[in-house]
Amino acid sequence: MRKLTFLLLFALMLTVVKAQTEDEKQLRAIYDMALTKGKAYDWLNYLSNQIGGRLSGSVQAQHAVEYTKAQMDSLGLDRVWLQPVMVPKWVRGTAEFAYFETSPGLTTNVPVCALGGSVATPDGGLKAELIEVQGLEELKELGEEKIKGKIVFYNRPMDPKQISTFNAYGGCVDQRYSGAAEAGKYGAVGVIVRSMNLRLDDYPHTGSMSYGDTPVENRVPAAAISTKGAELLSATLKLNPAIKFYFNQTCKVYPDVQSYNVIGEIKGSVYPNEIMVVGGHLDSWDLGDGSHDDGAGVVQSMDVLRLIKASGYKPKRTIRAVLFMNEENGLRGGNKYAEVAKQKGENHVLALESDAGGFTPRGFSFDTDDANFEQIQSWEKLFKPYLIHLFEKGGSGADIGPLKEDAIVLAGLRPDSQRYFDHHHAENDTFEHVNKRELELGAATMTSLIYLMDKYGPIKPKKIKG
Amino acid sequence: MRKLTFLLLFALMLTVVKAQTEDEKQLRAIYDMALTKGKAYDWLNYLSNQIGGRLSGSVQAQHAVEYTKAQMDSLGLDRVWLQPVMVPKWVRGTAEFAYFETSPGLTTNVPVCALGGSVATPDGGLKAELIEVQGLEELKELGEEKIKGKIVFYNRPMDPKQISTFNAYGGCVDQRYSGAAEAGKYGAVGVIVRSMNLRLDDYPHTGSMSYGDTPVENRVPAAAISTKGAELLSATLKLNPAIKFYFNQTCKVYPDVQSYNVIGEIKGSVYPNEIMVVGGHLDSWDLGDGSHDDGAGVVQSMDVLRLIKASGYKPKRTIRAVLFMNEENGLRGGNKYAEVAKQKGENHVLALESDAGGFTPRGFSFDTDDANFEQIQSWEKLFKPYLIHLFEKGGSGADIGPLKEDAIVLAGLRPDSQRYFDHHHAENDTFEHVNKRELELGAATMTSLIYLMDKYGPIKPKKIKG
Structure with a gap:
């Protein structure tokens, strides 16, 4: 009997070791690709230097919608679409x-x-x-x-x-x-x-x-x-x-205008109805070019889809990049996305937002229950080679907040915060203050979490006995 | 008997809790002071913008010697002195x-x-x-x-x-x-x-x-x-x-010229003969102003002494800030310091160098034995509130390398490295690329390690039985 237990344990251990090694390899492949063939920086260059500040309701915001949709169209995703949303239009004037x-x-x-x-x-x-x-x-x-x-x-x-x-x-x-x-x-x-x-x-x-x-x-x-x-x-x-x-x-408020969330999707191969969102917000203030807030989160989210595809990993769950409109002065995009998800009865199991700048990633903050948090903590060691060390409970992101309900894991990427408010909402939130490697490390870190959550699945809440 | 054991354990626990709390308070005080009353950034401003690049043997290097000595003189240390060292003089020319x-x-x-x-x-x-x-x-x-x-x-x-x-x-x-x-x-x-x-x-x-x-x-x-x-x-x-x-x-090589290491010291109150060095190198290349390499390490080291004094902590061991000359093209300052220490039979128990830029500190790399490394690891949790998470074995710093012997703990501050080589040895290693808070967090992190090492003392190697 004891021998059998030992053998079973040994077999289990082997499986764990094997899985561990697979995950290590997969994360290494994701980081390698992000650091050598990342697209995030090029996309950000365009958003920042060809389009510029993208205040809701502005011509630039509309350009950003069109540009990011065209880029996602070119990635060979299963579906790319615009989700209409009416947004406020406040204009600075002279x-x-x-x-x-x-x-x-x-x-x-x-x-x-x-x-x-x-x-x-x-x-x-x-x-x-x-x-x-x-x-x-x-x-x-x-x-x-x-x-x-x-x-x-x-x-x-x-x-x-x-x-x-x-x-x-x-x-x-x-x-x-x-x-x-x-x-x-x-x-x-x-x-x-x-x-x-x-x-x-x-x-x-x-x-x-x-x-x-x-x-x-x-x-x-x-x-x-x-x-x-x-x-x-x-x-x-x-x-x-x-x-x-x-x-x-x-400055002056004009009537609301039509705008859009931009959404790209890879369909899940096993649980297509379980949706994982990764996102940032496409609008920005008008003073700088919105590179850190939140061009960075937008291009990182797009790169998550691209890196998942390029790594050859076939996700079991559906992964969506959502580029939310109007986080800065209305949150209409975030609210609309959650509203439509509810109408359609969609099952969101994870939402991860990057909206804290394109600086060196340090980890994540999670808004979830203990069971899911414990599972996530068990992945910490996989992130150690990439100096990702912060796994804490706390807030996630404004745009994904409206998705909150008991069954979803909400997460926010947590980059180094020291320089963020030097640039936040100001004329000097510009492209040259984003470091290419730091941006790419953020995209790889987000992709890694999505990969692990897809592979191991969220811990579903136990049904309360009736 | 069991009751006595319990009481002893309880008393021991109380002591641990109390010590813990004292250390937590002391680190909090150090970080608060660095972030609100730090001098490092002002010093760096002068070194970078009033003096500039400080290649060994240059007029600027001599100015930097005089300026940092005068600043340390003003701190009310127990002793400040110049340690003569001959340095090479290579000049770029037109x-x-x-x-x-x-x-x-x-x-x-x-x-x-x-x-x-x-x-x-x-x-x-x-x-x-x-x-x-x-x-x-x-x-x-x-x-x-x-x-x-x-x-x-x-x-x-x-x-x-x-x-x-x-x-x-x-x-x-x-x-x-x-x-x-x-x-x-x-x-x-x-x-x-x-x-x-x-x-x-x-x-x-x-x-x-x-x-x-x-x-x-x-x-x-x-x-x-x-x-x-x-x-x-x-x-x-x-x-x-x-x-x-x-x-x-x-470019051309001229004969060696006279220069100096700049040294400031707080005398230990209990073990004055046990010396802890904290340092950076005062020389830099000539293209930029040497803000990250290694103006940052110089002003952080000076601020360690100031923060220790200002915190009211009376160190048991002697703490020296050593501003090494000629790290970049000769290491003459580091070699001279070790040579003099050996001649005088000085007992160095720790040397900590900051020479990896003034970016957000992530931790330390240690060149030491297992016993000391284990003690240091027991302090990790004290650093957690400051997001200092990297405690690894590895190299320390070029200038302190010549001090290496079995009994000394060598350590290097490890800041975030992503941007360092964007600036390293180039015209754009300049003051505006140093963030004040990141620099100050580095000084506080170094001061905290010095405080803990002073309070608990290094683990001395066991004598080998004869």
Whole structure:
């Protein structure tokens, strides 16, 4: 009996060793191919340098839809299609202009840009006294008496002590997102927000904001100021609290326009109805060319399909690259994709998003149950040769969020985050700041996870006894 | 009895928990300070932008000695001194110039730079037919008949499949280091080497080379060509093997000059004779400003001392920052430091070098015995919040190599390597390519290792029974 057990164990061990070796080989092949024959960088070059910033509803966004569809068409996938979605169209208008005035006629220009979704200033711009606050709490404490008629200057910086710069962002972005809606309640006439950037430099960083349920007539214009501008403004205010701030912006909301998610698919050979999504968002802000946010995620997702095909692996499950439209200012693409999936009763078992920049990948963050997380952790050693070490529970990605339900594994690629907010939503989010190898390593890391999840399958939740 | 054991175990556990918590707090304090009050970036700004490239024997190298000594003097250390060392003085001369000629008068310029240590071309430059080889092996196979009178063009690229770009460098650099000495044996008149760079761009990358025991009169000039230049040259050679290559360089070796290692020290409070070195090299190549190679390591090492002092921790052992001179083309500083240490009978227990760029730190590589490596591995979890995950056995650093003996732990900081060779030894190794936070995280990571090694002490080798 003991001999039989031993033999069985030995046979099992052999199988494990063999499987292990196969997986090691497959990952090696994926990384080798990505690093020697990757297409992601060339695609990104086109998206960034031939098309540029791709704000929802813009001509560039439409070009990006057409370009990525044509590229996916050329990959010999089983199906490539456009999924219609109506998107908001906010337009920046003429370049913003701002200065502070220390005494009449004595002015200093500072770099600003309208926040996405903001209303314009009145014709000819807006000039008023400033009041600096460290956040929404301080605004409340000051109250209407101190705020009314002024421009509120939100100046709480990102916390440099956070190792993940996304945590520092999370601790600050309420000022940008809700600053105007809140300040408006106390009679502010406008809002200036310190850019979400850990560096001191001259780039203002835009990003989405919301007026919540503020009636249209009560909405006040909101702009971001560069971090250096914010430092200068704050220092000047300490010397002279009576300075005035002027800014002019002509941004405007137009009616929604037709746009598309771009989707490419490899049909699963065994479980075609089990769908694994890999994606990024095709839209970007308009200031740079959106290379890191999120051109990188788009081209990596496309390359996942190409690498899977080129590696000769026949996936058992259906793999889709989804290039979501309108993550930045509406999430309409992500919502539409989930809505259609639900209508059709599609069974999504995994969704993986890359939307944290094209930097050296460090690992993944997973939104899933313990059983699936444990299985994923058992793959960690396979990733070690590629210096992929971060396997944590946490958020995944904005676009795939609407797919969330009990049975799906949601995952986000986690690249090195140190440089991300140097470029995020700013004029310097451009192609030359993406390193080819780092981008390719990200694509290979995503492909490897897709391969393993396809091969071993997700752990399905146990049916609850009736 | 069992109760007593339990109580003892419990007491022991409490101690472990307490120590753990103290270490966690200390590391947190170190990282917080580095990220909020770090000096490394300001120092690097001065070294890079006020002084610039610091080739051994240059005026800039002397400025760098004076500047870093003055900065260390201002830190309130127990001792700061200059350690004299004679260094070679190789000077580039006027800018190099090169082209290939497809037919008489029809020329195409390509970017080249002399390799460090190379002789000049004959007056007016050197023109000859080219022969492309993939390395020293192919050179040997071709032999004198094919090589004589020609310029040898070494064109084996770095292997993009290597995840550590240092491994790719290691697999290629023989062409640069020994290419001229070997080609000279077969009658070559000059050598052109593809730059050690994984990117395709227009920067030629210099670096050290050696003629070995080649008599002076038989030494042939050697230059690096940019990777794009190499690709163009190789493609042209395939079309027309008869093209000629011209290059002109006026570099020259002068007699050795006086220079210095710069050393700052905090005296140990309990074991002052046990010395822990943390260092980088103060010299750099002359093309860029040496920000990554190795301004970063210099300012990080200085900041280790400052962070230790500022954290309020009183080290039991002596901690020295050593800024080595002449790593790039002679290693005289490293050799001198080890020689003096030996003469004085100093007891070095640890040496940690940062010479792999100022990028996001990933961990360390250790050259030590199993007992010390195991102790170090027991600290891994303390580094986890800072995403420091790489603790491997391997090389350490060139400057600290000469200190190697059985009883010392040698260590090298291992930053993310993907971008390093984009800049290495080239005109674009400049300050703007260093990210402040990444540099500071490196300094904090080094300081944390020094703190732990000081607190727990190295594991001393067991005496062999007589």
